[in-house]
Amino acid sequence: MNSTTAVSPPLSARVPRRRRFIEMALAGLDAAGFREIDVPLLAPFEEIRSAVDESVARELFRFAGRSGEVLVLRGDVTPVVAWQYARHLSERPLPLRLSYAARVARVRQEFARYRIESHELGAELIGAQGLDADVEILSAAVETLDGVGAQGVECVIGHVGLSASVIDEVSKSNGTLRRQLDTAIAAKDRNEAVEMARANGASAETIRRIKLLTLVRPKRADLAALAEGAPRELADAVLRLQQIIDAFANRGWEDRFQLDLSRRNERGYYSGVVFSLTSPASQRALGGGGRYDRLIGRFGVSQPAIGFGLRVETILDAIDGEGGR
Amino acid sequence: MSTLRIAMPKGRLMESALAEFERAGISEKAPDIGRKLVIPLKNGSGSKLELLLVKNADVPTYVEHGVAEFGVCGTDVLDEADCDVMRPWTFAFGRCRIAIAGRPEVDMSRWSAGDTLLVASKYPRITRRHFSDRGWNAEVIKLNGSVELAAVLGLSDVIVDLVESGRTLKENGLVVHEVLGETRVKLIATRGLTRAQNDVLAWMVDELSAADRDKS
Numbered sequence: 221m222n223s224t225t226a227v228s229p230p231l232s233a234r235v236p237r238r239r240r241f242i243e244m245a246l247a248g249l250d251a252a253g254f255r256e257i258d259v260p261l262l263a264p265f266e267e268i269r270s271a272v273d274e275s276v277a278r279e280l281f282r283f284a285g286r287s288g289e290v291l292v293l294r295g296d297v298t299p300v301v302a303w304q305y306a307r308h309l310s311e312r313p314l315p316l317r318l319s320y321a322a323r324v325a326r327v328r329q330e331f332a333r334y335r336i337e338s339h340e341l342g343a344e345l346i347g348a349q350g351l352d353a354d355v356e357i358l359s360a361a362v363e364t365l366d367g368v369g370a371q372g373v374e375c376v377i378g379h380v381g382l383s384a385s386v387i388d389e390v391s392k393s394n395g396t397l398r399r400q401l402d403t404a405i406a407a408k409d410r411n412e413a414v415e416m417a418r419a420n421g422a423s424a425e426t427i428r429r430i431k432l433l434t435l436v437r438p439k440r441a442d443l444a445a446l447a448e449g450a451p452r453e454l455a456d457a458v459l460r461l462q463q464i465i466d467a468f469a470n471r472g473w474e475d476r477f478q479l480d481l482s483r484r485n486e487r488g489y490y491s492g493v494v495f496s497l498t499s500p501a502s503q504r505a506l507g508g509g510g511r512y513d514r515l516i517g518r519f520g521v522s523q524p525a526i527g528f529g530l531r532v533e534t535i536l537d538a539i540d541g542e543g544g545r
Numbered sequence: 546m547s548t549l550r551i552a553m554p555k556g557r558l559m560e561s562a563l564a565e566f567e568r569a570g571i572s573e574k575a576p577d578i579g580r581k582l583v584i585p586l587k588n589g590s591g592s593k594l595e596l597l598l599v600k601n602a603d604v605p606t607y608v609e610h611g612v613a614e615f616g617v618c619g620t621d622v623l624d625e626a627d628c629d630v631m632r633p634w635t636f637a638f639g640r641c642r643i644a645i646a647g648r649p650e651v652d653m654s655r656w657s658a659g660d661t662l663l664v665a666s667k668y669p670r671i672t673r674r675h676f677s678d679r680g681w682n683a684e685v686i687k688l689n690g691s692v693e694l695a696a697v698l699g700l701s702d703v704i705v706d707l708v709e710s711g712r713t714l715k716e717n718g719l720v721v722h723e724v725l726g727e728t729r730v731k732l733i734a735t736r737g738l739t740r741a742q743n744d745v746l747a748w749m750v751d752e753l754s755a756a757d758r759d760k761s
């Protein structure tokens with residue numbers, strides 16, 4: 221096996237340390253009411269595939285089972301938890317708070333450098349909609365990292381609904397243009413996004429919004445400007461982010477978040493607020509998450525949900541001063 | 546805050562980018578390069594900045610992995626690397642066409658869906674994507690330089706390459722058959738920047754933008 225696939229050397233001091241770290245994080249989540257579940261190692265590819273976008277499906281290792289059925293190895297945990305909920309947990313009282321810690325394998329593991337295998341821990345809040353649920357999960361993610369000793373953790377917050385209406389207006393039914401504009405806005409490439417919009421007859425109002433969406437360091441006033449005269453979906457997304465900012469301020473966390481108005485739906489299943497977690501001690505994001513109100517419904521039982529996942533090795537590297545900074 | 550790094554491609558692109566940085570007040574004056582690969586960049590941000598001198602094609606890798614927070618890179622290299630980085634500033638210099646070129650007698654209108662073309666290029670990903678979007682089969686031959694030779698010697702039917710003035714093509718008896726787009730030079734940044742690092746990026750973009758306004 222290629223050594224770059226290993227999580228750590230077999231007899232490394234990291235092994236017991238990682239176990240203690242996971243136990244500490246899960247204990248913190250347990251105290252907040254999240255019950256640990258066992259995430260299966262294998263899941264039926266056809267069922268998972270029907271619920272996730274191609275970008276997620278591409279990252280899953282798949283192979284044939286004993287009866288010839290195609291199985292996937294645990295990769296992106298959230299769709300598997302959604303599948304488990306729909307199959308086994310849908311009779312439970314709501315909201316349901318779940319936590320997990322699992323070893324995952326992804327064809328492309330963006331947060332763990334070259335590691336194909338890594339450990340991920342996280343939490344999902346199922347059956348809860350609204351601001352309180354969003355704030356609960358965002359806070360749980362930050363507090364979990366604080367609790368395990370990560371320093372200077374910051375939350376980068378966005379909403380997939382901010383750019384959606386702008387992209388819809390400019391691209392209409394042109395799939396290639398949609399993909400290109402989505403990519404340009406997500407890269408904060410104002411020049412390219414504006415050129416593309418102008419070439420396709422976008423209004424001055426849309427151009428103004430693209431300029432706001434692609435700001436490097438947007439402020440609260442920019443968020444308000446985005447909502448001026450905006451369609452319903454965009455106005456709702458802005459309102460939710462403003463409410464979250466207020467909730468963070470009430471906790472004294474004004475310096476612990478950044479707005480990112482250009483965030484895209486990179487996993488394909490997000491439907492509302494999305495976030496990532498950074499630290500000055502790490503070159504990589506420590507984790508992230510978001511609201512996914514339509515994912516569980518793809519398995520037959522509709523429930524709103526929001527969750528987060530943390531990359532254990534990346535966090536340990538940051539705590540140990542090996543995060544590259 | 547620890548030192549922030551800018552991955553910079555060696556050569557002409559670096560000279561133009563450093564001149565822009567100096568004009569915008571991002572660096573005090575063009576630093577003495579010599580043979581060093583890591584060079585401190587005196588600047589007015591209040592943060593420590595240094596240049597990492599790397600190969601053009603490696604800039605996206607250093608930035609995507611966060612080893613360098615920022616970089617300067619052409620969109621040809623970025624699109625070929627298919628990397629996930631921010632591209633918040635477009636420089637005025639370094640505009641170039643990317644085109645399909647070949648011998649004058651090549652008649653591209655004779656090709657249609659189902660035909661297989663032999664295409665030589667330094668940019669196999671961009672080339673495959675273009676021909677695939679068109680519904681053509683392209684067998685891409687990856688070359689690292691002097692791509693024109695492939696069309697001259699019949700290694701490929703056509704080439705996909707950057708065309709600046711068109712002089713190299715002309716001197717080798719080749720012509721542009723189709724312009725696929727324009728490449729630009731971007732200031733790029735890694736994802737996952739902290740607030741303080743993002744402030745430095747915003748400062749750089751503001752300074753470059755102000756210098757551009759002054760110029761025009």
